[in-house]
Amino acid sequence: MNRASWIRQLGIYTWKSFRQLFYEKKWTVLISTLVIDLLLLLVLNRDKMFVEYMDTRTGLFAIACACIWIGLFNSVQSICRERETVKHEHMMSNLSLSAYICARLVYEAVICFFEAILTGSVMLLYFNEAVHNSIFAPFDLFISLWMLIFAADSCGILISSISKTPEMAMTIMPFVLIVQLIMSGFIFELKGITKAVSMITISKWGMRTLCVCCKINQYPPEEIKSYEYGIYHQNIAEYSTGGARIFFLWFVLLLFVTIFSALSVLALQFVDKDKR
Amino acid sequence: MLGIEKKKTAFLYCIADGQFGTIKIDQKRLVIGNSHNSDINLDGEWIGSKLAIVGRSSANGFYFQSVSDKHIWINGVYRDANTHLELRDRDCILIMNKEFSNWLILWFRLNIEEIETKWTKVSYSEAARLLPMKWHQHDKKWYICPQFIDNRVFVNKQIITDTTEISLGTTVKTESICGIFTPGCFYYEALAAQSADEFNAEPGQVTSFGRGTLSIDINERTVGSFFKKRTILRDIHIDICSGQMVLILGGSGAGKSTFMNAVIGYEKASGSITYEGRPLDDLRKNENAIGFVPQDNIVREGDTVGNAIRNAAQMKLPETIQRDPAEFNRRIQHTLEIMGLKEKEKSMISKLSGGEKKRVNVAAEYIGNPLLFFLDEPDTGVDPAQDEIMMRSLRSIADEGKIVMMITHTPDRGIDYYDKVIVIAKNREKQCGELAFFGTKEKAWSFFERHSFEEIVKVLNDEKEDHSSAYVRKYQKLNPGREGIQ
Numbered sequence: 140m141n142r143a144s145w146i147r148q149l150g151i152y153t154w155k156s157f158r159q160l161f162y163e164k165k166w167t168v169l170i171s172t173l174v175i176d177l178l179l180l181l182v183l184n185r186d187k188m189f190v191e192y193m194d195t196r197t198g199l200f201a202i203a204c205a206c207i208w209i210g211l212f213n214s215v216q217s218i219c220r221e222r223e224t225v226k227h228e229h230m231m232s233n234l235s236l237s238a239y240i241c242a243r244l245v246y247e248a249v250i251c252f253f254e255a256i257l258t259g260s261v262m263l264l265y266f267n268e269a270v271h272n273s274i275f276a277p278f279d280l281f282i283s284l285w286m287l288i289f290a291a292d293s294c295g296i297l298i299s300s301i302s303k304t305p306e307m308a309m310t311i312m313p314f315v316l317i318v319q320l321i322m323s324g325f326i327f328e329l330k331g332i333t334k335a336v337s338m339i340t341i342s343k344w345g346m347r348t349l350c351v352c353c354k355i356n357q358y359p360p361e362e363i364k365s366y367e368y369g370i371y372h373q374n375i376a377e378y379s380t381g382g383a384r385i386f387f388l389w390f391v392l393l394l395f396v397t398i399f400s401a402l403s404v405l406a407l408q409f410v411d412k413d414k415r
Numbered sequence: 416m417l418g419i420e421k422k423k424t425a426f427l428y429c430i431a432d433g434q435f436g437t438i439k440i441d442q443k444r445l446v447i448g449n450s451h452n453s454d455i456n457l458d459g460e461w462i463g464s465k466l467a468i469v470g471r472s473s474a475n476g477f478y479f480q481s482v483s484d485k486h487i488w489i490n491g492v493y494r495d496a497n498t499h500l501e502l503r504d505r506d507c508i509l510i511m512n513k514e515f516s517n518w519l520i521l522w523f524r525l526n527i528e529e530i531e532t533k534w535t536k537v538s539y540s541e542a543a544r545l546l547p548m549k550w551h552q553h554d555k556k557w558y559i560c561p562q563f564i565d566n567r568v569f570v571n572k573q574i575i576t577d578t579t580e581i582s583l584g585t586t587v588k589t590e591s592i593c594g595i596f597t598p599g600c601f602y603y604e605a606l607a608a609q610s611a612d613e614f615n616a617e618p619g620q621v622t623s624f625g626r627g628t629l630s631i632d633i634n635e636r637t638v639g640s641f642f643k644k645r646t647i648l649r650d651i652h653i654d655i656c657s658g659q660m661v662l663i664l665g666g667s668g669a670g671k672s673t674f675m676n677a678v679i680g681y682e683k684a685s686g687s688i689t690y691e692g693r694p695l696d697d698l699r700k701n702e703n704a705i706g707f708v709p710q711d712n713i714v715r716e717g718d719t720v721g722n723a724i725r726n727a728a729q730m731k732l733p734e735t736i737q738r739d740p741a742e743f744n745r746r747i748q749h750t751l752e753i754m755g756l757k758e759k760e761k762s763m764i765s766k767l768s769g770g771e772k773k774r775v776n777v778a779a780e781y782i783g784n785p786l787l788f789f790l791d792e793p794d795t796g797v798d799p800a801q802d803e804i805m806m807r808s809l810r811s812i813a814d815e816g817k818i819v820m821m822i823t824h825t826p827d828r829g830i831d832y833y834d835k836v837i838v839i840a841k842n843r844e845k846q847c848g849e850l851a852f853f854g855t856k857e858k859a860w861s862f863f864e865r866h867s868f869e870e871i872v873k874v875l876n877d878e879k880e881d882h883s884s885a886y887v888r889k890y891q892k893l894n895p896g897r898e899g900i901q
Contacts, residue, residue: 142703143730151726159717162763227713230681231780232730233703414638414682 142233152242160246168213172254175205176261189266192358199349200325202262206284207319207341209254210291211298214247215308218299218407226410236407240296240400247292255285279385283352286392287345293399294341300403303413341395348388350378425477425502427469429457430520430534430602440477444470447521457519461512467521469502472735477502477523486511488584491571499742501735505572507595509584518597534602542601545592557581573814627657629678629690629787629818630897636670636677636684648673648684648848653837654897655820660813660832662856663822664868665839666875666883670848671822672710674839675789678820679707690787698786703731706785708776708793716765716772720756721747723764724778731783746782753808754778755801770796777805781812788812790821799828806832826868830856835899836868840875840883851875851886854900862889862900 143151160166179201187194218225228234259281298315302308321327323342324334337343355378425440438445438455445454450464457466468480479500481487487494488509500506504525511518539557543550548559548568559570560578569588570579585596587603594603636648648670655661665671677684680696688695698704714723724747729737736742751757754774759767764775777793788809794802806829813819813834820837823829836859840851852862863871863886874882893900 147729151729155715155718155722155726158719158722159715162719163717163765221715223711224713224715227707227709228730230679230699231703231705231707232727232783233700234730 145235145238148235148238149242149245152239153245156242156246157249160250168250169253169257171212172209172257173261175209176258179205180261180265183265185265189353190358192355195353195355195358196325196350199353199355200323200346202258202284203287203323203342203345203349204320206258206287206345207291208316209258210251210288210293211295211312211316213250213254213288213292214243214295215298215312216305217243217247218296218403219302219308220299220305222303222410222413225407226413229407229410236410237404240300240403240407243296244293244396244400247296248289251288251292252285254288255281258288259284279352282389283348283385286389287341287348290341290345290392290395290399293396293403297399297403297406300406341392344388344391344395347377348385348392351380351385351388354380356380424525425471426524427455428520428522428524428534429455430522431457431459431518440469440471442470443472444468459517459519461517462519466510466519469521472501472733472738476733476735477525478735479506479508479521479523481510484513486513486515491582491585493584499735499739501733505588505593507584507586509595509597511583515583515598520595520597520602534604536600536602538600539596542594542596542603545601545603546587546589559587569816572816627691627786627816627818629655629657629688629695631655631678631688632686633674633677633684633688634686636673636682646845646847648677648839649845651839651850652897653850653853653899655818655835656898657816657818658813659834660810660819661821661835661837662826662833662868663820663837663839664826664872664875665848665851666841666872669839669841669875669883671839672791673848674837675791675820675822679705679789681707681709695787702786703783704786706780706783706788708780708790710791710795712772712776714764714772714775714779716763719761719763720767720775721751721760723775724750724756724782727779728782750778750782753804754781755804768796770798770801773797774801774805781808785812786817788817788819790819790823792822792824794823794825794828802828826872830868838863838871838875838886840887842884842887843881844884849887850890851883852890852900854895858900862886 183198183201184194188198189195225234225236225239228239229236259277262280263277294315295312298308298311302311318336319340319342322329322333322337322340323346324337325342325346327333329337427438427440429436429438436457442454445468446465447453447455447457447462447467447469448464449457449459449462449466453464455469463483466481466483466485468482470478472478479489479498479502481494481496481498484496487496487498489498489500490507494500500508502523502525504523506523508521508523509518510521537545546559546568551558558578558580559568560575568575569586571586572588581596583596583598587594587596592603594601631651631653633648633651635646635650637644637646639645651674663671663675673682676682678688678695680688680699690698695705714727718726728743728747728750732743732746736746748757751760754777756771756774756778759771764772767775773793773795774797777790780788790809793805797805802825809819809821810832826833833856835854836852836856837850838852838859839848841847842849852859854862856868859868859871860866863874865871865874875886
């Protein structure tokens with residue numbers, strides 16, 4: 140069979156993505172990340188976050204949502220925008236779709252890494268040592284943010300693989316975001332099927348990761364004083380930091396990446412059936 | 416997804432001054448020399464302990480590497496010392512010492528059982544009787560040209576139609592003979608005695624010797640759902656021989672692109688498309704043997720021209736070529752030059768004009784040296800000078816024994832380059848595209864009673880008079896056969 144090997148294709152498409160990063164000035168996505176982070180700082184309470192439980196939890200939820208937003212936007216149009224080219228390369232150049240997706244993942248992992256550095260740095264600079272206290276600080280925070288953004292990014296890759304056009308991707312994305320928000324388990328107390336659905340949302344696991352990382356249980360719970368909170372009380376078990384819990388949560392986020400990537404490859408198999 | 420490649424078998428036939436030997440290439444590296452340590456031991460002091468290396472580069476790839484300072488001709492073309500070549504079926508390598516007094520022929524055969532082959536040595540005058548060509552001598556040089564228009568004579572793996580000089584190492588292939596010219600004599604193998612199966616070698620190997628036929632049988636191409644189907648193309652049954660450049664003409668919306676997409680496999684149509692009996696899908700997936708330049712841009716704009724071509728080469732070219740940086744870069748530079756993109760090598764594709772982008776698209780497919788090359792309006796936005804260069808390149812691809820099929824809206828620009836014309840017209844009665852003509856361009860003009868292709872397209876586009884349906888009926892009545900009107 141006359142085709143470039145899988146590894147070779149991985150290398151070709153990874154470098155192609157990085158070249159486009161500079162040629163098309165895609166690094167400006169880091170500026171939008173910074174803008175989102177700064178917007179967050181406008182609403183987060185510096186005096187109460189990492190001091191009181193609910194403000195910390197609310198703030199971490201906002202950060203988790205921002206990370207999901209950043210991750211999704213990184214990649215949601217990346218594949219559908221060049222779908223014709225992918226189809227052509229798959230049909231004419233024996234492009235391996237798994238190599239193509241993996242190349243995308245490598246590239247996105249690097250972008251997400253820098254976005255996590257940026258977001259984590261903003262958090263640390265703003266909140267100083269109040270962020271959290273652990274042996275691995277601040278690395279565990281950076282890794283948690285990285286995993287969360289990357290998981291959302293891989294979800295964006297899946298949306299992009301399913302969508303035939305960028306418009307279709309941008310139509311699907313808000314629905315995915317809504318599900319992440321309302322099924323996270325933070326805004327509403329979930330029971331039954333909604334609770335089951337929440338187990339497969341990035342927001343729930345991302346939220347847990349950040350809360351465990353920031354050791355939220357150390358902060359004293361305050362009473363629910365008014366209806367304005369509308370949020371149920373803390374769940375000590377979910378945010379406990381015992382053992383290797385943080386590693387387990389990172390593994391779960393990585394599992395999301397793996398599953399979304401595999402589904403992306405499966406979705407792209409249908410690219411040959413695209414009509415004019 | 417996980418396929419097991421069937422290994423091909425390959426043999427190297429060595430002919431030296433009447434002596435003949437056969438070697439099976441089943442290892443990664445076989446050294447040819449006269450030393451007892453050589454894997455392929457040949458007699459002759461002039462050969463040296465290390466003449467060349469042959470071997471298997473992959474399951475289905477074989478290579479030849481010259482490692483001495485001898486003269487080398489490959490398929491009649493003189494090559495530099497230390498040449499590295501990816502071997503194709505029936506490649507003929509002539510090696511001579513510096514004084515031109517000793518020689519050796521290496522003939523490479525692929526994917527066959529070991530065959531009994533008898534090579535005969537004759538003088539030039541005897542060769543003249545054997546080969547169906549006109550011979551003449553001028554200034555001590557010999558020249559040949561085909562006797563009849565229909566004679567398909569391959570000289571150095573290219574079809575000749577004009578007088579061609581015979582020189583040292585020139586290979587000749589006709590229907591019945593395959594041979595090579597050496598100093599003062601002609602060595603040949605009579606092909607008539609061999610089985611027909613021998614010619615059913617892998618496409619891309621045999622076609623350069625005129626055996627490849629693209630058989631197109633499109634019964635129907637439909638669109639729409641199960642409850643509301645619409646036929647947009649039907650009943651096209653033609654054969655296209657290798658070495659032909661074919662123009663696809665038709666009115667707007669007749670189904671030209673649909674036809675091309677159906678042939679390549681981009682769009683599913685009922686019927687079969689085969690090349691030498693092999694489905695085109697198979698060729699496309701396993702051999703990278705098809706090049707297709709669609710109407711839309713298929714190169715990523717966020718890259719430079721050089722990088723885009725380089726990546727296309729990395730995806731399409733065999734490993735043996737990619738392992739030779741000099742050859743690899745040479746091919747890239749050659750492609751850039753042919754397409755007039757040398758000066759734009761470092762330019763961003765997004766900054767190019769429409770015509771330049773189109774040339775990048777063509778180059779990205781051309782670099783793969785495809786066996787079958789399909790182009791859908793490759794000259795859109797291209798100026799006449801660059802179009803001429805591109806047409807010449809496409810013609811030379813066809814002359815190598817490959818097939819080039821092209822849709823263009825300026826058919827009269829490259830009129831001299833086409834061998835045949837396919838005209839697809841919309842049968843307004845059945846509301847679908849059908850074959851209105853297939854044959855030579857001269858016959859096309861007399862069939863349509865027009866003097867140019869553009870006039871033909873104009874008459875097909877005339878909605879007031881339903882000429883399209885009339886021509887479809889006229890062609891069907893003639894029933895000229897699969898090779899069309901010639």
